Amino acid sequence: xxxxxxKEFRQLRRDRRTLAMMIFxxxxxxxxxxxxASFDVSSIPVRVVGPQAERIAAVLPPPFDVExxxxxxxxxxxxxxxxxxxxxxxxxxxxxxxxxLLDGSELFVANATKATLSSLAERIPGDVPASVQxxxxxxxxxxxxxxPGLAAMILLFVGTVITSLGVVRxxxxxxxxxxxxxxxxxxxxxxxxxxxYFVVASIDxxxxxxxxxLLFDVPFRGSVLxxxxxxxxxxxxxxxxxxxxxxxxxxxxxxxxxxxxxxxxQVMLSGLIFPLSSxxxxxxxxxxxxxxxxxxxxxxxxxxxxxxxxALWTSFLYLAIxxxxxxxxxxxxFRRQLAPARRHGRLAEPVEVAA
Amino acid sequence: xxxxAQSIGVTRRFRHLVAVDGVDLxxxxxxxxxxxxxxxxxxxxxxxxxxxxxxxxxxRVLLFGRPPSRETRRRIGYVPQGLGLYDxxxxxxxxxxxxxxxxxxxxELPAQVRPLARIPVGRLPLGVQRRVxxxxxxxxxxxxxxxxxxTSGVDPLARARLWETIRGAAEAGAGVLVTTHHMxxxxxxxxxxxxxxxxxxxxGSVEEIVGxxxxxxxxxxxxxxxxxxxxxxxxxxxxxGRTLRVPSxxxxxxxxxxxxxxxxxxxxxxxxxERFLELTLAGTAA
Amino acid sequence: MTFGVRGVTVRFGDHVALDDVTLEAPPGRVTxxxxxxxxxxxxxxRVLAGALSPDAGEVRRPDPGRIGYLASGSGxxxxxxxxxNLVFVATAYGVHASEVARRSGGYLERIGLAGARDRLxxxxxxxxxxxxxxxxxxxxxxxxxxxxxxTTGIDPVSRADLWWLIxxxxxxxxxVVLSTSYLDEAxxxxxxxxxxxxxxxxxxxxxxxxxxxxxxxxxxxxxPGGGLAGRAWRRGARWFAWEPPGSPPGEGEVxxxxxxxxxxxxxxxxxxxxxxxxxx
Numbered sequence: 078x079x080x081x082x083x084k085e086f087r088q089l090r091r092d093r094r095t096l097a098m099m100i101f102x103x104x105x106x107x108x109x110x111x112x113x114a115s116f117d118v119s120s121i122p123v124r125v126v127g128p129q130a131e132r133i134a135a136v137l138p139p140p141f142d143v144e145x146x147x148x149x150x151x152x153x154x155x156x157x158x159x160x161x162x163x164x165x166x167x168x169x170x171x172x173x174x175x176x177x178l179l180d181g182s183e184l185f186v187a188n189a190t191k192a193t194l195s196s197l198a199e200r201i202p203g204d205v206p207a208s209v210q211x212x213x214x215x216x217x218x219x220x221x222x223x224x225p226g227l228a229a230m231i232l233l234f235v236g237t238v239i240t241s242l243g244v245v246r247x248x249x250x251x252x253x254x255x256x257x258x259x260x261x262x263x264x265x266x267x268x269x270x271x272x273x274y275f276v277v278a279s280i281d282x283x284x285x286x287x288x289x290x291l292l293f294d295v296p297f298r299g300s301v302l303x304x305x306x307x308x309x310x311x312x313x314x315x316x317x318x319x320x321x322x323x324x325x326x327x328x329x330x331x332x333x334x335x336x337x338x339x340x341x342x343q344v345m346l347s348g349l350i351f352p353l354s355s356x357x358x359x360x361x362x363x364x365x366x367x368x369x370x371x372x373x374x375x376x377x378x379x380x381x382x383x384x385x386x387x388a389l390w391t392s393f394l395y396l397a398i399x400x401x402x403x404x405x406x407x408x409x410x411f412r413r414q415l416a417p418a419r420r421h422g423r424l425a426e427p428v429e430v431a432a
Numbered sequence: 433x434x435x436x437a438q439s440i441g442v443t444r445r446f447r448h449l450v451a452v453d454g455v456d457l458x459x460x461x462x463x464x465x466x467x468x469x470x471x472x473x474x475x476x477x478x479x480x481x482x483x484x485x486x487x488x489x490x491x492r493v494l495l496f497g498r499p500p501s502r503e504t505r506r507r508i509g510y511v512p513q514g515l516g517l518y519d520x521x522x523x524x525x526x527x528x529x530x531x532x533x534x535x536x537x538x539x540e541l542p543a544q545v546r547p548l549a550r551i552p553v554g555r556l557p558l559g560v561q562r563r564v565x566x567x568x569x570x571x572x573x574x575x576x577x578x579x580x581x582x583t584s585g586v587d588p589l590a591r592a593r594l595w596e597t598i599r600g601a602a603e604a605g606a607g608v609l610v611t612t613h614h615m616x617x618x619x620x621x622x623x624x625x626x627x628x629x630x631x632x633x634x635x636g637s638v639e640e641i642v643g644x645x646x647x648x649x650x651x652x653x654x655x656x657x658x659x660x661x662x663x664x665x666x667x668x669x670x671x672x673g674r675t676l677r678v679p680s681x682x683x684x685x686x687x688x689x690x691x692x693x694x695x696x697x698x699x700x701x702x703x704x705x706e707r708f709l710e711l712t713l714a715g716t717a718a
Numbered sequence: 719m720t721f722g723v724r725g726v727t728v729r730f731g732d733h734v735a736l737d738d739v740t741l742e743a744p745p746g747r748v749t750x751x752x753x754x755x756x757x758x759x760x761x762x763x764r765v766l767a768g769a770l771s772p773d774a775g776e777v778r779r780p781d782p783g784r785i786g787y788l789a790s791g792s793g794x795x796x797x798x799x800x801x802x803n804l805v806f807v808a809t810a811y812g813v814h815a816s817e818v819a820r821r822s823g824g825y826l827e828r829i830g831l832a833g834a835r836d837r838l839x840x841x842x843x844x845x846x847x848x849x850x851x852x853x854x855x856x857x858x859x860x861x862x863x864x865x866x867x868x869t870t871g872i873d874p875v876s877r878a879d880l881w882w883l884i885x886x887x888x889x890x891x892x893x894v895v896l897s898t899s900y901l902d903e904a905x906x907x908x909x910x911x912x913x914x915x916x917x918x919x920x921x922x923x924x925x926x927x928x929x930x931x932x933x934x935x936x937x938x939x940x941x942p943g944g945g946l947a948g949r950a951w952r953r954g955a956r957w958f959a960w961e962p963p964g965s966p967p968g969e970g971e972v973x974x975x976x977x978x979x980x981x982x983x984x985x986x987x988x989x990x991x992x993x994x995x996x997x998x
Contacts, residue, residue, distance in 0.1 A: 251790075251791045251793065252789075252794075252795060254764070254789040255787060255788070255793040257768075257769045258767045258769050258782065258785060258787040259782065259787075259807075259810050259811070260782040260783040260810065260811060260812075261810060
């Protein structure tokens with residue numbers, strides 16, 4: 078039995094991907110549960126509008142963090158600001174008191190605000206009565222924010238994991254080489270390979286959205302076209318990632334390992350589950366690098382708040398740029414493996430393994 | 433002399449299929465026996481019974497005079513078609529593992545392989561991999577060697593060298609059982625056993641098996657017509673260049689089947705492969 | 719038009735896979751490339767088929783639509799049925815579906831797959847899969863058919879069928895190039911190229927190669943000793959030894975070399991040259 082143990086260790090030592098996973102996963106979990114996994118909101122950005130704006134702004138205690146106090150601002154403007162995602166909370170002041178508008182799509186911030194207000198006995202220091210109104214997700218249902226997130230996750234999963242498996246399967250079967258010799262253009266092979274996954278991912282997402290509306294009463298307030306555009310850009314990113322992963326994997330096992338390592342951090346750190354605002358600043362920047370973060374914002378913004386495209390333009394821009402880079406790289410790598418090219422291999426590298 | 437491996441009237445049934453049907457086989461010390469058969473002939477099943485991996489439905493299997501057991505496993509060296517090496521371990525590590533499993537001495541790598549002993553097996557050329565696999569199988573001094581397609585894929589000189597190793601083991605007293613699909617390899621054995629449909633359909637040296645089998649050689653400027661005519665008459669022919677070779681028949685029958693297609697007929701000795709195919713197809717028809 | 723390669727060299731990093739190799743593949747003939755693992759035959763076939771560009775030399779091949787290629791290790795999709803595999807290849811090459819049925823029907827029947835068109839290729843035996851692979855490579859009637867080790871590891875019955883398919887393709891006018899490590903098969907080819915570690919060892923018809931052995935080959939009764947051992951090899955129960963030209967005659971009966979002896983001598987000569995030896 079000892080022989081088996083020794084052998085396994087030796088094989089493990091050489092399996093770089095598994096080793097990477099064994100180191101990467103605990104580190105990831107540490108980061109997540111140490112710094113990121115929190116539903117506590119430490120600071121709540123706030124807009125204050127109305128005649129009493131400056132006075133109220135001065136006395137609002139932490140965790141409220143006043144970003145702007147605009148005495149000329151109206152309630153309508155405040156609502157727009159919430160819809161466009163500029164701030165999650167707005168205090169609308171007038172002669173009688175304050176109406177607190179909460180963005181229901183920011184579930185945890187909204188809950189935190191309600192909790193703070195009730196601890197202040199629904200009054201703002203200076204004895205100003207405050208009444209609360211939740212926009213966009215009045216019952217503060219978790220399903221409302223999860224369903225858009227799920228739609229995003231499906232695109233990520235199908236795009237990255239499933240696509241990489243499908244493309245790697247070609248290499249495993251040894252048929253990739255045959256394709257290289259057939260009268261296909263590399264473009265035909267590339268697009269032909271990812272087209273089915275594109276279709277499946279889109280259909281899956283549509284099902285999730287419709288099911289959300291029918292079963293969980295999740296609203297769809299915004300423009301379908303805007304969401305579709307966001308989904309398209311995000312798909313470029315995920316499909317490109319899937320193809321890239323397959324281009325550095327020899328078999329499905331390796332592809333799955335890489336795909337999971339690409340998937341898990343995104344799910345955990347993109348604001349899908351734990352709000353970005355709850356993450357420690359030192360870790361939050363990771364979230365801002367992940368493509369999923371931006372599509373979740375688009376998805377929630379469009380579905381729950383009916384945000385227009387110009388409100389979400391930063392997300393769209395980021396996705397477009399990342400998409401162009403990732404998809405471009407994937408195309409290049411794929412072409413190189415398919416078009417008659419020189420291979421730069423090591424001595425005695427088995428010929429069956431593609432570069 | 434007790435045979436090292438022996439099957440006496442061995443039969444193996446799987447539900448509706450009789451995979452091995454009353455096969456007598458023996459391997460004595462010092463001899464190299466080749467087992468030849470098409471897919472589905474029962475070779476693999478027979479081997480598995482001889483190795484003790486599968487029980488026989490009828491008949492007896494004896495290894496070193498006794499039924500197979502864990503002890504007999506230690507006296508067998510087996511090299512499967514996939515070589516049985518771990519691709520991500522080096523030759524030395526593979527040998528160490530084998531030693532721990534079988535006991536005995538650490539296998540010795542042939543001189544040419546030693547400089548490569550610390551490279552993972554998966555990155556070594558096939559010929560080298562085979563030599564490592566042999567070294568591993570021979571390390572614990574087995575009395576019986578079972579080799580599956582031992583030299584598939586290597587060039588003729590390397591094949592001759594590998595066979596020197598196999599012969600060396602036989603000369604030292606071991607018995608060797610080789611299964612193969614290729615005639616080049618079959619010709620290296622002392623004795624051949626040809627199986628078809630679970631039965632032994634031929635046994636002996638290459639010359640004995642080929643016997644006086646002859647084929648009819650057909651040279652025709654219209655080979656396609658000739659081929660169609662022959663196949664229409666139920667005669668299967670092999671096409672070599674533009675010449676047809678028709679086994680299991682005589683010049684008259686062929687001439688009759690050709691019926692008008694211009695051709696020159698002759699006779700030639702059958703090759704081992706042609707004889708083997710003849711036996712296999714006859715076995716299937718039986 | 720005769721296809722082939724001339725003076726082709728291919729390097730992977732420091733490793734020279736092919737060194738100034740020339741191969742002629744005339745139409746209507748079967749040309750064999752013989753060599754073991756590491757000889758460069760897969761690389762040569764890939765260059766010929768257009769899957770790889772050489773570092774030097776020229777390649778003569780028809781357009782991709784007129785080439786048929788079977789990579790070693792089967793080129794069929796295991797999760798598609800026999801029919802679906804055929805249709806995929808045919809569509810890729812622009813052969814109409816009904817044409818496919820017509821052309822492949824006869825072949826499938828011959829190899830016993832006519833009733834199994836709906837079976838998944840992955841469920842076929844290795845020999846069946848290879849035969850299907852060859853049919854797929856042939857279905858569009860290519861001018862150049864390149865097959866990489868189509869018969870390695872395949873049982874003799876399947877191999878006979880494969881050769882039937884191959885011979886038909888050649889007799890139908892295609893230039894067929896196939897690689898093998900078995901000399902008894904190589905003898906069926908009209909002409910051969912023998913490769914050893916990337917270099918050309920011998921070329922010509924099997925008879926020409928056998929006749930071109932330099933020096934003498936002798937058959938011995940037992941293993942020779944001393945310096946002769948480095949120039950001897952065993953085949954079956956017999957020992958052979960090679961005497962390079964100009965060396966003193968030794969023991970044993972002189973034999974006329976067959977293709978087998980010729981190739982072994984050529985490989986030996988190369989090896990001895992590399993070591994710096996020769997006649998003792």
